[in-house]
Amino acid sequence: MCGIVGLFLKNPALQPQLGALTAQMLKTMTERGPDSAGFAIYGGGAHGRTKMTLRGVTEVLRPDFEKSVLSLSDSATFSYRDDHLVVSCPDDAVSAIRELVAEYGPDVTVVSSGDSIELYKGVGLPEEVAARFQLAQMSGTHAIGHTRMATESAVTTAGAHPFSTGPDQCLVHNGSLSNHNTLRRQLVRDGLSFETENDTEVAAGYLSWRLSQGERLDEALTASLSDLDGFYTFVVGTRDGFAVLRDPVACKPAVMAETDDYVAFASEYRAFAGLPGIESATVFEPEPQRVYHWEHAA
Amino acid sequence: MSVALSNHQAIDLRETTIRKLNATLQSEDATGTWLVSHPEGRHSIAVGLTAPIDVTIDGQAGYYAGGMNQHANLVIKGNAGPGVAENMMSGAVRVEGNASMAAGATAHGGLLVIKGDAGARCGISMKGVNIVVRGSVGHMSAFMAQSGNLVVCGDAGDALGDSLYEARIFVRGTVKSLGADCEEKEMTAEDLQLLQRLLKEAGITEYSPESFRRYGSARRLYNFHVDNAAAY
Numbered sequence: 079m080c081g082i083v084g085l086f087l088k089n090p091a092l093q094p095q096l097g098a099l100t101a102q103m104l105k106t107m108t109e110r111g112p113d114s115a116g117f118a119i120y121g122g123g124a125h126g127r128t129k130m131t132l133r134g135v136t137e138v139l140r141p142d143f144e145k146s147v148l149s150l151s152d153s154a155t156f157s158y159r160d161d162h163l164v165v166s167c168p169d170d171a172v173s174a175i176r177e178l179v180a181e182y183g184p185d186v187t188v189v190s191s192g193d194s195i196e197l198y199k200g201v202g203l204p205e206e207v208a209a210r211f212q213l214a215q216m217s218g219t220h221a222i223g224h225t226r227m228a229t230e231s232a233v234t235t236a237g238a239h240p241f242s243t244g245p246d247q248c249l250v251h252n253g254s255l256s257n258h259n260t261l262r263r264q265l266v267r268d269g270l271s272f273e274t275e276n277d278t279e280v281a282a283g284y285l286s287w288r289l290s291q292g293e294r295l296d297e298a299l300t301a302s303l304s305d306l307d308g309f310y311t312f313v314v315g316t317r318d319g320f321a322v323l324r325d326p327v328a329c330k331p332a333v334m335a336e337t338d339d340y341v342a343f344a345s346e347y348r349a350f351a352g353l354p355g356i357e358s359a360t361v362f363e364p365e366p367q368r369v370y371h372w373e374h375a376a
Numbered sequence: 377m378s379v380a381l382s383n384h385q386a387i388d389l390r391e392t393t394i395r396k397l398n399a400t401l402q403s404e405d406a407t408g409t410w411l412v413s414h415p416e417g418r419h420s421i422a423v424g425l426t427a428p429i430d431v432t433i434d435g436q437a438g439y440y441a442g443g444m445n446q447h448a449n450l451v452i453k454g455n456a457g458p459g460v461a462e463n464m465m466s467g468a469v470r471v472e473g474n475a476s477m478a479a480g481a482t483a484h485g486g487l488l489v490i491k492g493d494a495g496a497r498c499g500i501s502m503k504g505v506n507i508v509v510r511g512s513v514g515h516m517s518a519f520m521a522q523s524g525n526l527v528v529c530g531d532a533g534d535a536l537g538d539s540l541y542e543a544r545i546f547v548r549g550t551v552k553s554l555g556a557d558c559e560e561k562e563m564t565a566e567d568l569q570l571l572q573r574l575l576k577e578a579g580i581t582e583y584s585p586e587s588f589r590r591y592g593s594a595r596r597l598y599n600f601h602v603d604n605a606a607a608y
Contacts (some may be wrong), residue, residue, distance in 0.1 A: 211436055233530075245412060249608070278594030319478035326498050328477070328514075328515075329477075329496075331457075331458060331476065331477070333476070346438060346439075346457065347416075347436050347438060347455065347457060348416065348417035348418065348438055349417075350417070351417055361436070361454075361473070361474075363474070363477075363495050365474060365514075366496070366514075366515065
């Protein structure tokens, strides 16, 4: 199973409500994925600065960690939400902070980084996870979320979606891949590293790898149709928007709704029931093997 | 002691659970017309009905709406999720919007009308139902269909009628590809008569039966062919 939701706002007036709308959508997908949940939310980036979302900087570690980061970059700021921390820093401080994080061992990890992405995930009911990170109070331009019913790997925070393997990129997935071990080995030979045994992390890594070769997102997704074997409905988040792809068999559900104000994606229509103006939205099912892509003008 | 139910009833799904709605509609005493409001994509709305009642779902239905229907007349004012009217035995289900995948799956009888498009695998393993789609159907529609009729006024996706048994398929638009063992058949006078009746029952008057093409089973997969023995 698993549930996926996505919300891309066309009307900036809705931005303060992005978190609340996403939280509501996630909650309705609880029956599809009650074991863990996560979301990536985009917005609030500042020119020349990077947002790094970290997990595992416990209260005990905080004073020492902040002091170390500030010694690398005195303009860094820190924003905590439960066990996640967003460090905002100048772009040129990112690699030094990554090296610093590595010194704290495997319990402290960078889960995403980019101009505008923040990424949060955890084990538990979607409603509880959303509340823990105060998703309902967040604003932004677009968000994607996932409720997980684990099949291919363990129920852990690291195994929850979304997976981010490149700047401002993230992926959520409903389905299961059958060639992820082979593909993981190939990608590792090409220099990628993976943190879990999860199949979706491989798909995310695969897309990031293709993007890093200079492909556009739609090209990378089209290539995945030949290279990924299994069942999938993917939603990919990028700095400016999101994309949707279903495998050729398309047994995993997907439905979309579009109005003048937003484009919404979900595994089931139920997730749309609370969206403003949904009664008059254009509701349709994305076709298999076709890349759908929405983005804000840069 | 049961309470006789009056002819016009309304049930609001923001106030009533699906379980209670279905128990009410499945009651032996249920008669008349029913309006189900605020469906909001909930699953299993109006399933397992056995009485000849009229039920209108005023909005979007989730999975399996009208499943296992017998005798009841169901109208869905919006879109329907996966498996609408699955395993229907008799009666009618009409969807005013689009239907998701596996519409009318395994249905034995009755009439399913979809005014918009149907998704993948429409009429999969159908066993006697009549399905009329005013729009188009997705890939692998009528997969392993055994009997009944699938009428598509628009186009059909890939692998139409794959591994078909004896259902008849009528398509007015283009067929992206035919599945294994499905072939175009001659349209007989009997077919035209049947099609005329189905279009009429579905309330479609703008298309003439002559504008459709008929597809059916080539019957090459019915029996094991000894020449293929070496493949196993």
